[in-house]
Amino acid sequence: ELAKSARMAVVADDESNIGALAEAADQVGVQLEVLVEVDVGQGRTGVPPGPRAGQLAALIARSRGLRFRGLQGYQGKLQAVASLEERAALVREAMTKLRASIDAVRAAGLECPVATGGGTGSFPIDIELRTLTELQPGSYITMDTAYAKVALGAAGEAHPLGQPLTILASVISRPAADRAIVDVGWKSASSDGGPPSVKGQPALKFEFAGDEHGSIRTNSGKLNLALGGRIELVPSHCDTTVNLYDRFAVHRSGRLEGWWTIEARGKSQ
Structure with a gap:
C-alpha cells in the first residue's frame, strides 16, 4: 500500500522472499523496486558475494511487479572501528566483495544502477573507493560517545562532526x-x-x-x-x-x- 503513494525499495536475499514480494506487488498493482542484499562481512543478512547475487537479480528482473534496482552491501559493525587505517582496510575488503557481486549482475546481462551501503564511520573512505552510488550515513546527525572516538581524518585532526544530541x-x-x-x-x-x-x-x-x-x-x-x-x-x-x-x-x-x-x-x- 505504501508503494502506491511513495517511491520505495526493499532488499531481498532469498527466492521465496522475492516470490512473496512479486505476489504482493502484483495484487495491488504497483512496481516495487528490489535490491539484492549481499553479505560483505556483517554476518547477518545477505547472499554470499559473487554469482548468487546475479542469480537473484535475474529472478527479480523477470518477476511480475518487481524491478531490479541494484545491490546493498552494508557492514554496520565496522563503522565504529576507532583506527582509520584498520577501518579503511575493512571497508576495502567489503567493497571488493561487493564489486564481485556487481560483476555477477552484469554477467547475468543486467545493469546495476544502485550500489548502496556505507555509514557515518566509513563515508569518507567510501567516497574515495567509488564503489557505492548511494551512501547511508545516519548517526552523523546526532552522534554519540562511540562515534566521537572514531577517527575520520589524519591523526591529531579535529573531529569534523559535533555532538548535538544530549x-x-x-x-x-x-x-x-x-x-x-x-x-x-x-x-x-x-x-x-x-x-x-x-x-x-x-x-x-x-x-x-x-x-x-x-x-x-x-x-x-x-x-x-x-x-x-x-x-x-x-x-x-x-x-x-x-x-x-x-x-x-x-x-x-x-x-x-x-x-x-x-x-x-x-x-x-
Whole structure:
C-alpha cells in the first residue's frame, strides 16, 4: 500500500522472499523496486558475494511487479572501528566483495544502477573507493560517545562532526559532597554501549543507579551541582537512546525553538 503513494525499495536475499514480494506487488498493482542484499562481512543478512547475487537479480528482473534496482552491501559493525587505517582496510575488503557481486549482475546481462551501503564511520573512505552510488550515513546527525572516538581524518585532526544530541538530566538528590543523583537511568539512556558521559566535564563520571536513577561522581573534590540543577549527558549509542523518546527538544544558542516528533520509535509491535 505504501508503494502506491511513495517511491520505495526493499532488499531481498532469498527466492521465496522475492516470490512473496512479486505476489504482493502484483495484487495491488504497483512496481516495487528490489535490491539484492549481499553479505560483505556483517554476518547477518545477505547472499554470499559473487554469482548468487546475479542469480537473484535475474529472478527479480523477470518477476511480475518487481524491478531490479541494484545491490546493498552494508557492514554496520565496522563503522565504529576507532583506527582509520584498520577501518579503511575493512571497508576495502567489503567493497571488493561487493564489486564481485556487481560483476555477477552484469554477467547475468543486467545493469546495476544502485550500489548502496556505507555509514557515518566509513563515508569518507567510501567516497574515495567509488564503489557505492548511494551512501547511508545516519548517526552523523546526532552522534554519540562511540562515534566521537572514531577517527575520520589524519591523526591529531579535529573531529569534523559535533555532538548535538544530549539528554537533559535533573539533579534530584545530593547524598554526598562528591556525588549527585539524577533522573536518568536505564529507561532513558541506552546502556548497550556503556553509560553516557557528562558533556564538557570529563572529570565527572556517570553510573547507572537503576531504571530511573543515575549517579554522577567526581574524584576531584566537591561536586558543583545544586539540587534541581540541570546537566547534559551524551549517550553512548544514539540509535537505541533516541528510540526511548517520543520527541526531540530542538534548541539553538540555549533557546528552545520547537519539538520534533520521533515518528519511527516504538514500532516493535
